[in-house]
Amino acid sequence: xxxxxxxxETVRIVEKKVFNAETVGFKIALxxxxxxxxxxxxxLSVLGFGEVPVGIASGPKGEKFLDVAIRxxxxxxEQLCRLSKGDExxxxxPLGHGFPMTKLKGRDVVLIAGGLGIVxxxxxxxxxxxxxxxxxxxxxLIGAKxxxxxxxxDEYKQWAKKLDLHQTIDKKEKGWxxxxxxxxxxxxxxxxxRGSVIISCGSNPMFKSVVNYFAGKRVADGDxxxxxxxxxxxxxxxxxxxxxGGFYVCTDGPVFSYEKIKYNTEAFK
Amino acid sequence: xxxxxxxxxxxxxxxxxxxxxxxxxxxEQHRQTAFSQVNFKLxxxxxxLSLAYPVTIIPPKExxxxxxxxxxxxxxxxxxxxxxxxxxxFGLSFEDLEGVAKLKKIFKERIEDVPATKRAEKLVLxxxxxxxxxxxxxxxxxxxxxxxKHYLAxxxxxxxxxxLKSKYFREVSMKVPKVTKKIDPILAxxxxxxxxxxxxxxxxWNELAEKCLGCxxxxxxxxxxxxxxxxxxxxxxxxEKTEGSRCRQxxxxxxxxxxxTASHNFRPELKDRIYHWYFHKFVRMPKENGFVGCVDCNRxxxxxxxxxxxxxxxxxxIADSEKRGAK
Numbered sequence: 128x129x130x131x132x133x134x135x136e137t138v139r140i141v142e143k144k145v146f147n148a149e150t151v152g153f154k155i156a157l158x159x160x161x162x163x164x165x166x167x168x169x170x171l172s173v174l175g176f177g178e179v180p181v182g183i184a185s186g187p188k189g190e191k192f193l194d195v196a197i198r199x200x201x202x203x204x205e206q207l208c209r210l211s212k213g214d215e216x217x218x219x220x221p222l223g224h225g226f227p228m229t230k231l232k233g234r235d236v237v238l239i240a241g242g243l244g245i246v247x248x249x250x251x252x253x254x255x256x257x258x259x260x261x262x263x264x265x266x267x268l269i270g271a272k273x274x275x276x277x278x279x280x281d282e283y284k285q286w287a288k289k290l291d292l293h294q295t296i297d298k299k300e301k302g303w304x305x306x307x308x309x310x311x312x313x314x315x316x317x318x319x320x321r322g323s324v325i326i327s328c329g330s331n332p333m334f335k336s337v338v339n340y341f342a343g344k345r346v347a348d349g350d351x352x353x354x355x356x357x358x359x360x361x362x363x364x365x366x367x368x369x370x371x372g373g374f375y376v377c378t379d380g381p382v383f384s385y386e387k388i389k390y391n392t393e394a395f396k
Numbered sequence: 397x398x399x400x401x402x403x404x405x406x407x408x409x410x411x412x413x414x415x416x417x418x419x420x421x422x423x424e425q426h427r428q429t430a431f432s433q434v435n436f437k438l439x440x441x442x443x444x445l446s447l448a449y450p451v452t453i454i455p456p457k458e459x460x461x462x463x464x465x466x467x468x469x470x471x472x473x474x475x476x477x478x479x480x481x482x483x484x485x486f487g488l489s490f491e492d493l494e495g496v497a498k499l500k501k502i503f504k505e506r507i508e509d510v511p512a513t514k515r516a517e518k519l520v521l522x523x524x525x526x527x528x529x530x531x532x533x534x535x536x537x538x539x540x541x542x543x544x545k546h547y548l549a550x551x552x553x554x555x556x557x558x559x560l561k562s563k564y565f566r567e568v569s570m571k572v573p574k575v576t577k578k579i580d581p582i583l584a585x586x587x588x589x590x591x592x593x594x595x596x597x598x599x600x601w602n603e604l605a606e607k608c609l610g611c612x613x614x615x616x617x618x619x620x621x622x623x624x625x626x627x628x629x630x631x632x633x634x635x636e637k638t639e640g641s642r643c644r645q646x647x648x649x650x651x652x653x654x655x656x657t658a659s660h661n662f663r664p665e666l667k668d669r670i671y672h673w674y675f676h677k678f679v680r681m682p683k684e685n686g687f688v689g690c691v692d693c694n695r696x697x698x699x700x701x702x703x704x705x706x707x708x709x710x711x712x713x714i715a716d717s718e719k720r721g722a723k
Contacts, residue, residue: 129508129510129513129514130510131467131468131477131510131511132507132508132509132510132511133467133468133510133511133626133642133644134467134468134475134477135475137473137475172642174470174472174473174475174628174638174640174642175470175628175630175638175640176628177626177627177628177642178626178642200657200658200659201657201658202658204658215473217475331660356657356660357655357657357662358654358655358656358657358662360624360625360626361509361624361626363506363507363509364506364507365502365503365507365509365622365624366623366624366625366626366647367622367623367624367647367649367676368623368625368647368654368655369655370655370672370676370680371662372675373679373680373683378506378507392596393662393663393668396662396663
């Protein structure tokens, strides 16, 4: 019998991290190991409430666990955030195309994350921690509105040993000794070399600032990548909610090179 | 030898077929034709089988993608898949056959939409029209009205052959007539996709946004509009655990919230949503599926409360593009 396109698999939460009042992270135990590429996403479902797309936050280590992070912004995400360790939820995926891994081999890679944007990029960071020689170098620039919105900060110390990490928060805070100001303040810290690749995930204004600073001058259009967000309802290119010009964000993306979306009037809307 | 059937026998043929499986046919009720399930009660209540009808309001896409459908039921964390019963869909017009066959292709291609293709596989399609059967489209049986009240049968599958075994079909020897359906020159325009694609900044989209109510009826009545939303419905009778179903229902890209997530609306302006509707039908569908997303059934023109006609819109875009090209 053919597998039903929209049937979620039941999985269990084995660990819950509360990042701040509105954001939580889950470690999910899968019934069978999931083969996925960094940058892909899954649909998480709470029966009785619905389904939402979320980026995969863990690296593809072939384990039976998957990390995700959720911010309570709507009905389903609010319900997801209420779940605790031991609770069950539904999962569909992996869906979409991830980062162009073969192309990234041996390159200097810069990740730029705004707020929740660090979640799918963490899959690449974990990949790098497991295979530190795959990229020539890895730089990570993270910006958040305040200190508690810097997700996965308990891991930064470990990350900093194997990659070049820079963080900034929007406003000065007690106990914060790092950079203060908007994310673009960190852009000059990215040591762009010939052949560097930039991958960014965040809001549309942030994307525009990345284009303004890096595109054309420092990095080729084909080496500048964006993770687009849309209302992805079905995840398989049918329901039409996530279309962006001529593309489906779910099946053609969510990772797009600037070369591909440069003239797409809906990309950064 | 060809097989024909007379109009007077069709109602009995349908009643015969309905003994074994569900049969849906166009039936006139309250001066409107709709696909209804055939049974003795239906015809004895005064409703009439209607084989030459102006379009039904709701296109037969409802048999592949019902207005509301249960994708699965759940009880606690237990999930139960819904099953689909086979059915004969009788009396599709040429355009509606085209619509169903193309929609089947859309759901099958790229990543398969299994609930929709499962329905499609269980459907026997029987079309009735004045034209010769369409080339390159899947159907089971095509009945061509070659003279008033006389229908010539063109079977295309085993299920179609099986229907022809009925006593109501008779063998005759006759020359098979050829009546080709003319395609609207606007829809057949070789540069239509390119013209619509390049029209994003044309003033027409602003003008349409002034008139259009953004109600989405053009999507609901379109045989090839298939966008949907998925929501969970919960029953309130079980206090022990959550019981209900995950349902999908028709949506429309014309509605304001269509592209809105909890934090951002990616297509808040009506003019962009109208452009997007045309862009999907006349640019993306030819690229993704190999055909224009319109079967020329005229439903969107008939039911638009603002009297917007896609032919006028496309005609103007084509004319303006040709004017520009001539300069």
